[in-house]
Amino acid sequence: MTVNIMTAKDVAKKVINKEELFILDVRNEDAFDEWKIEGDNFKHFNIPYFELLDGVEEIIGKIPSNKDVLVACAKEGSSEMIADMLSEEGLTVSYLQGGMKAWSEHLEPIKVGDLTDGGEIYQFVRIGKGCLSYMVISDGEAAIIDATRMTDIYLEFAESKAVKITNVFDTHLHADHISGGREIAEKTNATYWLPPKDATEVTFDYAALEGGNVVTIGNTAIDIYALYSPGHTSGSTSFVIDEKFLLSGDILFIDSIGRPDLAGMADDWVGDLRESLYTRYKELSEELVVLPAHFMIISELNDDGTVAVKLGALFAENHGLNIKDENEFRKLVTENLPPQPNAYQEIRETNMGKIRPEEEKQREMEIGPNRCAVR
Template identity: 75%
Template sequence: MSVQEMTVQEVAKKVLNNEILFVLDVRTEDAFEDWKIESESFTYLNVPYFDLLDGVEEIMDQLPSDQDILVACAKGGSSQMVTEMLEEAGVKNAYSLEGGMKAWSEHLEPVKVSDLDNGGELYQFVRIGKGCLSYMVVSDGEAAVIDATRMTDIYTDFANEKNAKITHVFDTHLHADHISGGKKLAEESGGTYWLPPKDASEVTYEYQPLQDGDHVTIGGTTIDINALYSPGHTIGSTSFVVDNRFLMSGDILFIDSIGRPDLAGKAEDWVMDLRETLYSRYKELSDELIVLPAHFMIMNELNEDGTVAEKLGVLFEKNHGLNIEDQDEFRKMVTENLPPQPNAYQEIRETNMGKISPDEEKQREMEVGPNRCAVR
């Protein structure tokens, strides 16, 4: 079947540039309502593929003639068929999403955050379809990766482009919403894999314990990745202060929300740890630190340059989760005001512990769906 296709890279550019696009999503209504390609400049029509088996005539009057139409499905097969039907009906501006929503879930968009002191660079990798954020610090021929996704080749290729060798790989915590590529990336690169020991009590592999106060220097310059113990999302959650300018907050603090404490079934136990981290440990830090979280919730959290970042002082002013004085009210919010838990989160946790080893296709299926690491 030869139809016009649009790649996830092309769609990501349209999202980041706020370009207009009409999305015809042919997945089931439940799948569409749960998770879709998000952009304030996109228009949507959800018609399940099975409703179109007899033809597309009934939806023709709902389709625009003056803008591109992106047909999206789960894996790319159904969207090709619908796109072919549209082309046969005379539609010239229809494109099938290559690889479907699974490919959209896996796309990473590297964005430069800043130059660092003494010649280094900091990059943010925006997993735009999943809301995940990972990072690379590059300095003097070495690189460190923080909160890597399972698509490790993207980091390896990017480091090669920068003539850098990945020497350190960090996870801020044991992830429950996506499969970490940290251990795999460290093995592939020969680098050291760091994990907070309090999150590693059940892991089956060797790792370097990441302790509060650890300093790991990347390259020959003074770029210290300072570890800051910050429990609450998990009992071992650890933040990083990079170059005394950037706070990598993991899943503890987001731009528009705060981390949820329940993904290990410990909401009541960890809620006050979360409060202590946000209201005491983070309060002691400089308001000028730029917060770089491990996730974003909605597209309007992205800045004009494509980064997800904001000063800590601004978040203390504007983030509702940082402005609840009453402890009981805070406890109620973070234990009762929670979205559904991430798809397959228990299996994802066990995979990240090394207890199970699902194949590539199973891993893709486990991760499909929206990011759900925040308190609403």
């Protein structure tokens, strides 16, 4: 039997289309429990590959014959070996090309909507990590917001759309993933914007992103006025684009709200977080489509794969926006925090320009789920 190869893009399509997939994950149990490939109709079976070195006969009965079967491991080698063994037993299976490393790094660009001037906005969905980044295109120009370190996909996408990247933004200093914003700006001679309150320790030049800025991309103004929105970090800044879209950074998610503790400031910043969400955001139009910088669970994806919900719906349904008692809110935000992201302090220092880890080290630093939200 032939062993098939499934790419991260193939798996992403299955997630978005809600297809069935049976995943035999041969990583160690602790790695599997920490983070796995998730889809609405995915089933999992975890057994470490070293338990299968003498043969796969004992698990044959647990592998379905009527579903697509994917063998996954950390970097590819172990899954390819186990897939070969299963194939020799007569099963049709695929292995994940590049392993979970490739899954963590895959970005799926999806159009979110049109702008009134004929421009477009795209969401780059990093399904394996939960990160969301954006490209705004208007009249031959492009802006990128909250880029990941996989910079080539943004550059290639801009080239495919025949647009010039003129501005690159980070809504805040990220702690769960390494930003590609500065690198993209250097490669394209674009302006790199960062909130100055998050940039007190950075080692590079940047344009100060502050409330009141209006940056024009082609014909489209990115209006930042009155949307300084601290709470996740002291500099967190939101964007209203074309009076249609609200890029909320890590302040507001579809199913949760941002955590204020990744710089060790939970008690200090919880008041800012409440004011941003309960006062500043309340003054905005409920018709704005919220586009966050992360999603937490796969069910937050819409049918087209985007993560986008109107602000009014979130005020109605998101528990974090409906806690009237201030003390109860403070308790929720400071006592219901998931573990810190993997290597978050090193990631912050990388995003400040203080350290420059090798590429393989950067991959290791980012492995695992995002943990930017209050539970």
